[in-house]
Amino acid sequence: MSDAVSALNGATYNGFVTVTELGLRGMITLRGDLSSAGVKNAAIGVTGVDMPGQRQVHTVKESGLAWMSPDELLVMTPYAEVGDKLAQIDKLLKGKHYLAVNVSDARAMFRIEGAGVREVMAKLCPVDMAPDAFTPGVFRRTRMAQIPAAIWMPSDDAVQIICFRSVADYAFGLLKDAAEPGSEVGLFA
Amino acid sequence: MLILTCPSCGVTGEETEFHAGGEAHIKRFGPGSDDDQFHSYLFAKENPKGVHFERWRHNNGCGKWFHAARDTMTLEVFGTYPAQTLEPPKQIRDKITAKHPGWKWREFS
Known part of the structure; x- marks a missing residue:
């Protein structure tokens, strides 16, 4: 079997925040009636986390589990366990x-990761990144410059972004550009 | 710029997160219909200056279709409602009436 590699093979960039491609991650799209006990049990059973509410x-x-739409969970x-989980x-x-x-x-x-992550995302997405509006635990599917992306904050000084693999290089370029030292705006400082 | 609220996922976003899908509440005339019906289904659109009902899709978000009632001149949005409806909800029609008494759009008023 050939070795699986992620789109950018773990590339990193140090700007006023650090940008890291996280390498291979297992992701399963699960669609169905999210209010049914069966889907809930399956989702919770394979991940061991609580069922997320709307946009959580x-x-x-x-x-983890992320709420993608009224009938879809991520x-x-x-990565190594994705076959078993499926x-x-x-x-x-x-x-x-x-x-x-x-x-x-x-x-x-x-x-x-870094103190300025809210600002980096605010430069790229039409989303209110103010600390009282976008809190850790919120999951938001949106547009990052010209591509669809999903973002959430695992903690107050980190953001994780999911996009299509085919546009990973574009996304990395965007994040590098937005995180370039000297380009801080200080909006949420 | 339009600010729309997706009734499926509750996100309030600006218009670049959505995609317009043309006029709403169009009755389809397909096989078996006569030429006039098919012509009006395909080509006759309201395209008003003022109160309008449209279909939109949250394409950079949850991906669901929904309906929006808005004013094409002022860009005021009267409300959004699920795609699975055959007519605008009363609450939205009342809101339009308050702003534009006597408005009319296709069979709705």
């Missing part, structure tokens, strides 16, 4: 109306 995300290390797992979901939801697909290799994930 719950993560523990590399595992199940995050370590099989587990299929087993738990057998006979039910659902869809679960391994999308790990179709996505890229970035993490930016």
